Amino acid sequence: MPIVLSDASFSYPDGSLAVDSVTLRINDGERIAIVGQNGAGKTTTVKMMNGLLKPSSGSVTVDGLATTDQTTATTARTVGYVFQNPDDQIFGSDVQGELEYMPKYLKWDAEVTEQRVGRAAKMTGIRRFLKVNPNDLPFAIKKFVAIGAILVGDCKYVILDEPTAGLDDRGLKLLNRMMDQLEAEGVAVIAITHDMRFVVDSFTRVVAMANRKIIADGSCEEVFGNDDVLSRAKLKRPEVPQLARELGLSTTALHLNAVVALIR
Structure with a gap:
């Protein structure tokens, strides 16, 4: 079943509106890029998808269950969120400990833990760094450690916030191979990005936001061929x-x- 936002809005305690009546459906295995200038509402929208924020009005459901009826931790097991800055997410003393945190917290069987950690490390290319303190790694490698920590879980949806920031061509190729594998496994990838080349090369669906609303939802050809959408979203x-x-x-x-x- 999908993630469904139905007229979902979010306001902060001071009354300021961050997202205004967003309606969006994300199906299993989709690859969706969410684009728009800072302040358009992108991050707030995806944080409502995984329960970090609850809608002030309207509804957000994940696999048919309203996020308002679940804890953030429960929703996050289905919808993984990788922060833009890995330092906001990583806290383990070594990479292996970072990857094993969720399995230990959920008291997984040792064999399952080893299998899931090995899979995540392979997908993200970090196997040779398992005994290294994340603080000693380059920024780009730390980004993949943060992604790996999410992939250890059994998420059906993975949110990537500015995943290409700080990556070279090798990192971009690894990121795309990882997304290809997730797509083949039926895992949806939702990326917030300002990297339009990445969008064109890696995504089949683009959601453009401006002024806290969705103003376009379609293929790359449809969105980037629309002068009005590009102007309103302030996209090049x-x-x-x-x-x-x-x-x-x-x-x-x-x-x-x-x-x-x-x-x-």
Whole structure:
């Protein structure tokens, strides 16, 4: 069953509105990028998905259960959230201890723990760092440690907040391989990102937000080909479709090989 936000709004105690009547459905195995400028409501929206924030009005359900009827810890076991800054999430004295925290807290069987930790370490490329203190690792590696700690659990949905920040090409390739595996396993990936190239290369669905509302929900071609959406969300058109436009070609061409084919 999906994550469903139905006219979900969130206001802070001082009355300021952070998200205004958002309606959104996320199905198993989807890859969705949520884009928009700072203050658009992206982070508040995804925090409502995993129970870190409860809607002030409307509803948010995960697999048919309202988040308001569950503890944050319960919802987070189904909807994992990886923070933008890994230092806000990591607290273990070594990487293995970080990955084993959830299994120990939930008192998993030792064999299951070993299997899940090994899987997460392999997917995130951090097996050789298991005995290292996370504080001694480069920022990019720490990001994968934070992701691995979430993947140890049996999440059906994984939220990644600015996952490409600080990653080089090797890290981007690893991130995409990981998302490919999650998709193959039926795990949905929801990413908040300002990296439009990453969006075009890695996602099939884009949700654009502006002024605390969703203003577009569709394919990359639909969203990045819509001048009004780009203007309202204050987004720059990705490099390849911008090049296509400057050449007088179709702005729905998202990849360089497609532009080359149009020129020929």
